[in-house]
Amino acid sequence: MKVPALLLPWWNKLTATTSSHQLRLSHNNIFLWPSRYGVSWLVMAAILFLFGVNYQHNLVIGFSFFLVSLFVTNLIYSYRNLAGLRLSAQPPSYAFAGDEVHFYIKLESRRPRYGLTLAIQQQQRCPITDIEAGHTIIELSQSTHRRGLLTPNPVIIESRFPLGLCRARAKFSSKMSQIIWAKPDAHLPQTLANPLTSVEQQDLTFTELRSYQRGQSKSRIAWKQVAQQKGWYSKHFDMEGSSDITLVLEQMPATSYEQRIAQLSGLIEWHSRASHSFSVQAGATQISANSGEAHRIHCQNLLAALPKTAEDA
Known part of the structure; x- marks a missing residue:
């Protein structure tokens, strides 16, 4: 009315x-x-x-x-x-x-x-x-x-x-x-895509099974447990000879502040789906390396709470 x-x-x-x-x-x-x-x-x-x-x-x-x-x-x-x-x-x-x-x-x-x-x-x-x-x-x-x-x-x-x-x-x-949350960049530049591909090509060592979270890569699903009706689990690996992945906002190649945030948001989504362990650094704030849905939410909340302009960061 x-x-x-x-x-x-x-x-x-x-x-x-x-x-x-x-x-x-x-x-x-x-x-x-x-x-x-x-x-x-x-x-x-x-x-x-x-x-x-x-x-x-x-x-x-x-x-x-x-x-x-x-x-x-x-x-x-x-x-x-x-x-x-x-x-x-x-x-x-x-x-x-x-x-x-x-x-x-x-x-x-x-x-x-x-x-x-x-x-x-x-x-x-x-x-x-x-x-x-x-x-x-x-x-x-x-x-x-x-x-x-x-x-x-x-x-x-x-x-x-x-x-x-x-x-x-x-x-x-x-x-x-x-x-x-900041909208993820759906088209990550080649400079970011190549390192992601190399991560998948490294030697991986199986570590444990964890409860499957919606959105994780289907290639990580433990199909044997599913076939045996033991529930849905995802396989987690450690990369031999490499440390945890560190994602730094200031190292994103985009020219604008918001576009760098979008690229970092896209990387967080990609690594979360792949069940990688990674840390995030944005300015003086850093989130230690971890994986899983709670870690994904924590990282995305950090990006969403960043100042609206680079000058305020």
Whole structure:
């Protein structure tokens, strides 16, 4: 709904909510107003009332009262459809700049709810959904444009149940936020590609089996264990006669600061998929050599948190 500029300060104050990880909907945070269909309904009831009074037609007057009472009943049921519902923020997904990041809202209710729509403010709404008693996880997405910390807009939950005559709406200003990773360079230059190839050509010594992580190279899967139904594992190796790989931001060949970050992000993804042990250095910050999904997340978080310009680094 578009609010006139004159009423915008009052509206923002009216709909303001404190940030928290969870919110219970009540009369303090649920707002009701007629929908366009509801306004037309009231106008029609007013016209019928004036017509009945003018022509002293009691049946028409009674019908106009019936329409108004139906609207008031719809108002009450719209409020009850949201009242008592508990919303809580769940851990969001990781995402690269330019992709969509997914936030998750947990809805808890002691009874069924109908015709709910949720959306992050100024983002696409999720489809209308009915929920049963218990808890339900709703996935909301928001587009991203640059790396760094992203704090989404408030979540809007709305219902027009049962007849669509009025809208019941609440705003959930959660404390959820997520670090958006730098978008990896999909086309690493030849000066970076050659060393990667030479790494694969070195003598490798098998060291251990670890739980398989999604995204790792299929060539590292321990197919024997899979065939024996022992679970999914990946094989890990040490490179003989070589030390751990060190990835240094300042040594990336790109000319621009952000492009060097993108190249380093691409190398982190490549070595993580290959299950290599590597360290990362960006300015005065260094992450010691390791491998695995937790190490990948740690390294990507470091790149995402770097200053926006090289002068600030």
